Every structure is written in structure tokens, then in C-alpha cells.
Amino acid sequence: MTLPSLTIGNKTARHCIIQGGMSIRIALADLVAAVANEGGAGNIGGMGIPPKELRRHIRATRAKTAGLWGVNLMFAGMLFDDLLDVCIEERVDFVTIGAGFARGPFKKLAEAGIPGVCIISSEKAARVAARTAGITAVVIESGQAGGHLGPEDPNISTWDLFPPVLAALRQHGFTGPVIAAGGILHREDIDRALAMGADGVQMGIRFAMTEESSASDAMKVKWLEATGSQVEYWSPTGMASRAITPHTEDQLPKLTQEGVHCAKCLKYCLHRDTEGHTVSHCIYTALNRSQKGDPDHGLVFCGPRVAEIDDIVSVKEVFRRLLTPVASLAETLAD
Ligand SMILES: Cc1cc2nc3c(=O)[nH]c(=O)nc-3n(C[C@H](O)[C@H](O)[C@H](O)COP(=O)(O)O)c2cc1C
Numbered sequence: 299m300t301l302p303s304l305t306i307g308n309k310t311a312r313h314c315i316i317q318g319g320m321s322i323r324i325a326l327a328d329l330v331a332a333v334a335n336e337g338g339a340g341n342i343g344g345m346g347i348p349p350k351e352l353r354r355h356i357r358a359t360r361a362k363t364a365g366l367w368g369v370n371l372m373f374a375g376m377l378f379d380d381l382l383d384v385c386i387e388e389r390v391d392f393v394t395i396g397a398g399f400a401r402g403p404f405k406k407l408a409e410a411g412i413p414g415v416c417i418i419s420s421e422k423a424a425r426v427a428a429r430t431a432g433i434t435a436v437v438i439e440s441g442q443a444g445g446h447l448g449p450e451d452p453n454i455s456t457w458d459l460f461p462p463v464l465a466a467l468r469q470h471g472f473t474g475p476v477i478a479a480g481g482i483l484h485r486e487d488i489d490r491a492l493a494m495g496a497d498g499v500q501m502g503i504r505f506a507m508t509e510e511s512s513a514s515d516a517m518k519v520k521w522l523e524a525t526g527s528q529v530e531y532w533s534p535t536g537m538a539s540r541a542i543t544p545h546t547e548d549q550l551p552k553l554t555q556e557g558v559h560c561a562k563c564l565k566y567c568l569h570r571d572t573e574g575h576t577v578s579h580c581i582y583t584a585l586n587r588s589q590k591g592d593p594d595h596g597l598v599f600c601g602p603r604v605a606e607i608d609d610i611v612s613v614k615e616v617f618r619r620l621l622t623p624v625a626s627l628a629e630t631l632a633d
Contacts, residue, residue, distance in 0.1 A: 299623055301488065304339060304366075304475060304498040306392045306435050307413035311366040312337030314498030315488070315620060316437070316477060317505045319370020319394055320445075320599075321345035322585045327358035328510040332613035334365025341394055344369045346563050346582055349380045356388045366391050368415065372446075373398030374535050376562050386410045394437065397446050397535065399423065401430050408432030417479075419448030419459065421466040428470035435475040437500050438463045441529070442481025444502050444540050444600040452529045452538040456480045456491065464495050481603045486624045503600045509612045514591040517598055524604045534569040534578045542598040549595065550579035551587065558583050 304314040317333040319325055321343035330340030342359060344352050352369070359367055369385045371378055374397045382403055385393045393407055396417030404414040413434035416427045427433050440456040441449045449459060460478050467476055478491035479500035491499050506513055507521050524542050532547070533539040551558045553575040560570055563582040569575055587596030 299489075301621065302492070302497070304477075306339065306366065306368070306415065306475065309366045309391050311339040313617070313621065314492075315339070315617075316498060316500040317341050318443075318479060318500045318502035319343045319345075319396075320502060320506055320511075321347070321370070321372070322582070323347065323589050324506055324511055324513045325370075326355050326512045327362055329505060329508065329512065329613065330359050330367050331362035331365070332508075332510040333505065334359075334363040334367045336613055336617040337365070338617065339392075340365070340367035342367070342369045344381050344385070345372045345375050346561075346585065349377060349384045352381055352384050353388060356384070356390060360388075368392035368394055368413075370394040370396070372396055373400060373403070374537075374564055374566070376565050378403075378565075382406065386412060392434065396437075396439070396448070397537065399426065401432075404430050404432030406432075415477075417448070418463065420450060421463055423448070424463050424466035424472075425470050428467050428472035433472075433474070435477060435497075436467060436472065437477040437479050439500070440478075440480030441540075442601045442603060443479055444506075444527070444604075446533060446535060447529065447538045447540060452540075456482065457494070460491070460494055460496065481601050483603055483606055485620050485622060488620065489624060503604050504607060504616055505613065506600070507607050507610050508616060509610060512589070514589055514593070516591045517588050517593050518610050520588075520593045520598045521600055521604055522608065522610070524598075524600065526602045526605050527600050528602075532578055534567045534581050535564060536566070536568055540599065540601055542593075542600060542604075547579060550597070551583040551595065553580055 315338040319341040325343040333340040392413040394415040407414040414432045415435045417437045440459040441452045441454045475497035478496040482499045569578040584597040
């Protein structure tokens with residue numbers, strides 16, 4: 299069976315695979331364009347970078363591909379409005395918004411004629427999303443994803459979360475594409491998601507672990523060595539997150555430490571906004587350090603299935619594997 303295509307707005311990706319946005323500076327032009335050139339949909343990780351830099355990455359991506367790609371933004375980010383304006387000015391194919399929700403940004407995108415893609419993790423959010431103008435597609439992200447998590451139960455799998463949230467979206471009248479995300483690594487995972495009614499999948503860690511990803515080599519080694527990842531309730535956003543452990547608070551950077559300056563990356567930060575900066579750590583510095591090559595003093599986001607990936611390959615090779623159908627039981631028995 300060949301994978302179906304995926305249309306977002308008036309552009310179509312040949313294959314129903316979206317590469318998840320990965321900040322800070324993990325998913326940039328090389329990765330995003332490679333995914334789009336292979337017939338998937340790429341996503342620039344737009345969080346934690348200044349608007350000027352985002353504009354550069356957008357233009358660099360456009361120079362490398364005519365395929366389908368967008369930008370991922372986090373509503374919780376301090377520069378969200380400015381970054382959204384850049385996406386609109388640059389007329390990207392779509393904008394994916396997670397980590398918080400408001401109707402305004404989707405309205406703004408709709409007025410500009412740019413499709414909005416909303417990331418949700420609950421039936422309650424599905425009801426709101428279905429009634430929000432400007433949401434063209436929805437990603438349902440489970441507790442198996444890397445990074446910040448939305449589900450009430452942060453351990454819930456895609457297989458348990460997706461069906462009721464999809465049903466809620468449809469029940470409340472949402473007719474656009476619905477994408478499954480979290481722990482989708484192999485072709486059989488994609489087939490399973492499609493069988494549950496998904497129109498496509500969003501994949502993060504498989505694309506982070508490619509030659510084209512802008513993660514540091516040291517980060518890629520951490521992912522290769524990882525045996526799993528844990529949910530820890532430490533993110534200064536107040537959200538549950540998944541990262542490779544162990545990390546004690548002492549290992550993570552604090553604003554009071556030398557060389558750690560507040561980039562004011564979040565609208566609300568438990569660390570910055572706590573007197574004496576005693577709670578938690580600086581997430582921007584922690585993620586930035588890993589991307590720059592020092593993951594031992596930073597954070598390395600990933601979901602629990604990371605242990606199933608044992609190589610760093612090209613995006614082309616990832617697509618070759620994902621596009622190879624899994625032999626059906628009947629074919630296997632006939633061999
Ligand atoms: C290193 C890393 C960074 C991520 N950063 C973001 C981000 O900035 N914004 C976002 O919406 N999701 C982010 N995610 C989630 C991914 O976009 C994706 O939806 C999720 O990882 C899917 O699960 P998978 O990694 O098991 O495929 C990140 C994931 C990883 C692994």
C-alpha cells in the first residue's frame with residue numbers, strides 16, 4: 299500500500315508525513331528542505347530565535363525547496379507575536395502552533411490566507427479547536443512525544459489518546475486533516491495511525507536523528523545511547539516535558555550562574571519570575587547548550603521510544619524506509 303498524500307491549504311505533500319518543529323535550532327533549512335524535497339512536509343523550529351534569524355531560516359529553506367513546509371511556533375514564547383508576523387510577511391505555507399492556545403493568532407493567519415495548524419492533546423481542546431476559525435489541520439500529540447507535553451496523563455500513548463480526540467474533533471464539526479504525533483517511528487506505526495483514522499503523522503525524533511538535522515553531534519550521540527526518557531515536571535513553562543535523564547537541578551543552568559543571561563524566551567517563566575530564581579532552571583540556556591555541543595550541561599528532548607533508533611541516516615534513507623510497505627500477514631505466510 300502506498301501512503302496517501304497530505305494537503306494543507308492549497309499545497310500538497312506527496313506523502314502524509316510531517317516533520318515536527320524542533321527548537322532551539324534543531325529543525326532548520328537543511329532538515330526542513332530535505333523533508334519537503336522527499337515529499338513530506340517540513341517544519342522550521344521557530345521558538346527561541348529572534349525574528350530576524352527566523353526570516354533568514356525561512357529564506358534559506360525557500361531557496362532549497364519548492365515542496366510543502368511551514369514554521370512551528372510556541373504560544374508560550376515571549377516573541378510569539380513578532381515571529382508570527384515574520385511568518386505572515388514571508389508567506390510561509392503553514393504555521394503550526396503549540397504550547398498554549400489563543401484564537402487570535404489563527405484569525406490573523408486566516409486573514410492573511412495562511413493555513414494554521416493547531417497542536418492539541420485533549421478532547422476539551424478538540425472542542426475549542428473545532429470551533430476556531432483559521433485552523434486548517436490539527437495535530438493530536440500524545441505523551442510519547444519529545445519535549446513539552448500537553449496531555450493530562452503525560453504517559454498516554456498515541457494509540458489511546460488519538461481515537462477519542464479525533465472523535466471529539468469530528469463530533470464538533472472539524473473536517474480538515476487530523477495528524478497523529480508521539481512515538482511514531484516506523485512504517486508500521488504510520489499504518490496503525492492511518493487505520494485509526496489519521497490523515498497523516500508528525501514525527502520528531504526520527505528526523506532529529508538525521509544527517510541534515512542541526513542538532514550537535516554530541517546530542518546525536520546522546521540520543522543513540524539513550525535507553526528511554528522520562529517525564530519530569532520541571533519545565534519552567536509549568537508543563538510536563540520529556541528529556542533524557544538523569545538530570546538533577548544542580549546540573550542545569552541557573553540565571554544566578556556565571557554566563558547565564560535571561561533571554562526572556564517565555565511569557566511566563568517559573569525560573570525568571572520566582573524571587574531569587576530558586577525554582578527550576580533556565581530552559582533556553584539548557585537547550586541552547588545541547589544544540590551547541592554540550593548536552594552534559596543541557597537538556598536533550600526526546601520521547602521514550604528513542605531507544606528504538608540506532609542510526610543517524612539521511613532524510614532520504616528515512617523516507618526510503620518509511621515508504622517501504624510492511625509485508626502483510628498473508629504475504630508473510632505465503633512466503
Ligand atoms: C528535540 C525536540 C525538540 C522539539 N521541539 C519542539 C518545538 O519547539 N515545538 C513543538 O511544537 N514541538 C517540539 N517537539 C515535538 C516534535 O515536534 C514532535 O511533535 C514530537 O517529538 C513527536 O514525537 P516523536 O519525537 O516521538 O516523533 C520537539 C521534539 C524533540 C524531539
